[in-house]
Amino acid sequence: VFEAAPAYFQIVGGVAPGPAEAQSLFTALPPGKGYDDKFVWGFYSGAAMIGCADVIRGYPTPDKAVIGVLLLAEPWQRRGLGRAFATLVEQAIAGWSTIAQLRIGVALANSRALGFWQRMGYVETGEVKLSDPGQVSVAVLEKPLQRTLRA
Helix, strand or coil: CCCCCHHHHHHHHCCCCCCHHHHHHHHCCCCCCCHHHEEEEEEEECCEEEEEEEEEECCCCCCEEEEEEEEECHHHCCCCHHHHHHHHHHHHHCCCCCCCEEEEEEECCCHHHHHHHHHCCCEEEEEEEECCCCCCEEEEEEEECCCCCCC
8 A cells, every 4th residue: 555655655755655664554653552552454445455544542642542544545545435444444443432532643745635634524733743754744633533322
């Protein structure tokens, strides 16, 4: 998926994705978190993985979950599948009773992604951070987690 989304990596890091990018998705953890709080999901069309998501439960506070990455391969973008995938990820997170808020960082240079997350109901918090590597400015957005009542 990373190799099939080079435009994303150009925007957030200035270079094409390298072989270590996918490995980093599986191993990178924020301070104080373990692998029991890290979830990596694939989004498939038949047998082909066309998207991936990385979520950390209980970060940066116990009541939040941060979506570190939600990415579709470029040929699958702009078809409504990103919205469907993000909705599935949010539904999975809704199963975690301690989570009340969703959080994501979006590179300010990635205006298309910023608009996508805003249409998904995320609101800028006013926090702007620098990413590693590349030192790209990243806006932090949050959204209350919606849980649906089941009959």
